[in-house]
Amino acid sequence: EPEVTQTPSHQVTQMGQEVILRCVPISNHLYFYWYRQILGQKVEFLVSFYNNEISEKSEIFDDQFSVERPDGSNFTLKIRSTKLEDSAMYFCASSEGTTGRGDEQYFGPGTRLTVT
Amino acid sequence: AQKVTQAQTEISVVEKEDVTLDCVYETRDTTYYLFWYKQPPSGELVFLIRRNSFDEQNEISGRYSWNFQKSTSSFNFTITASQVVDSAVYFCALTRGAQKLVFGQGTRLTINP
Numbered sequence: 607e608p609e610v611t612q613t614p615s616h617q618v619t620q621m622g623q624e625v626i627l628r629c630v631p632i633s634n635h636l637y638f639y640w641y642r643q644i645l646g647q648k649v650e651f652l653v654s655f656y657n658n659e660i661s662e663k664s665e666i667f668d669d670q671f672s673v674e675r676p677d678g679s680n681f682t683l684k685i686r687s688t689k690l691e692d693s694a695m696y697f698c699a700s701s702e703g704t705t706g707r708g709d710e711q712y713f714g715p716g717t718r719l720t721v722t
Numbered sequence: 723a724q725k726v727t728q729a730q731t732e733i734s735v736v737e738k739e740d741v742t743l744d745c746v747y748e749t750r751d752t753t754y755y756l757f758w759y760k761q762p763p764s765g766e767l768v769f770l771i772r773r774n775s776f777d778e779q780n781e782i783s784g785r786y787s788w789n790f791q792k793s794t795s796s797f798n799f800t801i802t803a804s805q806v807v808d809s810a811v812y813f814c815a816l817t818r819g820a821q822k823l824v825f826g827q828g829t830r831l832t833i834n835p
Contacts, residue, residue, distance in 0.1 A: 649767070716765055
């Protein structure tokens with residue numbers, strides 16, 4: 607069964623450093639998302655991406671964040687200058703977009719980011 | 723604005739008991755979609771069910787059942803004859819469509835042997 611993959615599974619970085627989290631969505635999916643989950647809290651939306659551009663972003667997704675689809679398979683989330691409060695699990699998700707609205711979003715296993 | 727409330731932060735039951743997880747949502751949209759996801763201790767998010775706003779028929783899948791009531795804006799999830807493997811955090815979520823999911827705070831379910 608197709609699945610969303612994410613690398614790395616765990617990333618440790620120092621405050622102020624740039625990090626890039628990578629995702630490979632399911633190949634025929636058209637919509638891509640990033641969410642984050644601070645430990646013990648709910649899952650929060652960061653950004654959605656469709657047709658090679660951001661379709662929606664949350665208040666969390668400020669200028670420190672960017673997303674890119676550099677080729678036909680990868681979908682990346684970059685944090686330019688990490689802060690301690692960026693420590694969280696980051697989930698990538700994708701959905702088909704061909705069956706109309708309300709597609710199931712398939713989630714990757716997540717990348718645990720620890721900022722020290 | 724859309725909002726999902728899961729008032730039960732934690733539930734603990736003994737194996738084989740039935741347990742219901744509550745979910746109440748708010749939206750001004752007439753078309754919307756509701757989801758339940760399971761997050762086991764390993765951390766991944768596992769899709770359980772999707773329901774659209776026009777389909778109020780209850781659904782049963784094995785030991786799992788869902789009760790969708792538009793009149794009370796609720797989408798509750800019941801596990802019958804719970805098992806230790808059901809221990810996880812369960813999230814209810816809402817979306818307009820091919821857009822962001824709005825999650826509730828989650829309910830941590832512990833099934834004790």
